[in-house]
Amino acid sequence: MFCPQCGSTQGDELKFCKSCGANLEGVRQMAALRDDPAKFDWNRTWLAEMFFSNSERLRRKEEIERERGITPEMKRYTEIKAGVIVSSVGVGVMIFLNVLMRGIISSGNIPPGDAGVLSSIWVAGIIPFLVGMALIINGVFVSKRQAELAKLQQQQRTRGLNKEHDTRELPAGGGDEYVPPLFGVTEETTKHLVDVGQKR
Numbered sequence: 001m002f003c004p005q006c007g008s009t010q011g012d013e014l015k016f017c018k019s020c021g022a023n024l025e026g027v028r029q030m031a032a033l034r035d036d037p038a039k040f041d042w043n044r045t046w047l048a049e050m051f052f053s054n055s056e057r058l059r060r061k062e063e064i065e066r067e068r069g070i071t072p073e074m075k076r077y078t079e080i081k082a083g084v085i086v087s088s089v090g091v092g093v094m095i096f097l098n099v100l101m102r103g104i105i106s107s108g109n110i111p112p113g114d115a116g117v118l119s120s121i122w123v124a125g126i127i128p129f130l131v132g133m134a135l136i137i138n139g140v141f142v143s144k145r146q147a148e149l150a151k152l153q154q155q156q157r158t159r160g161l162n163k164e165h166d167t168r169e170l171p172a173g174g175g176d177e178y179v180p181p182l183f184g185v186t187e188e189t190t191k192h193l194v195d196v197g198q199k200r
Contacts, residue, residue, distance in 0.1 A: 072147040080139035087132025094125030 005022040015025045
């Protein structure tokens with residue numbers, strides 16, 4: 001092997017260069033990682049996502065959100081914030097259109113039939129206002145329930161993991177009660193040999 005730092009020839013069994021002290025083991029590991037074609041994950045490409053089912057896409061999206069730390073509670077607050085912004089824009093559009101159309105009507109150059117139409121154009125601002133209100137209502141009521149369910153599922157998963165890694169000691173035996181062990185060397189391979197009910 002050639003040392004990448006000083007260029008001297010070194011034995012393959014050496015971890016460090018005899019001449020300059022460079023870490024040859026690290027160089028070997030990096031070369032192995034770069035040359036290994038199995039390290040490329042085709043499942044994380046856009047091409048693979050085209051063939052996923054909707055349930056798989058949803059699962060992957062949840063996994064990515066979990067990796068990024070995006071919780072259902074954060075999404076709920078983002079939805080409420082978006083609702084406040086959109087409804088405020090709707091109110092602003094209504095006020096702006098109302099003032100603009102009143103100014104155009106008061107100029108006197110508009111025929112009386114058109115004045116009625118222009119005076120009601122401000123109603124167009126109701127659309128973003130109602131969309132914003134729907135986002136707020138959804139965030140306050142519907143998404144709150146979804147966030148609570150997601151929090152409950154997370155707690156159940158955490159409890160399940162804690163039970164798997166439970167290292168408590170067995171209680172002292174009284175002789176009358178059978179207590180199944182939480183762990184054991186035999187891992188229940190002798191469970192079929194003697195039953196507690198058969199002893200009595």
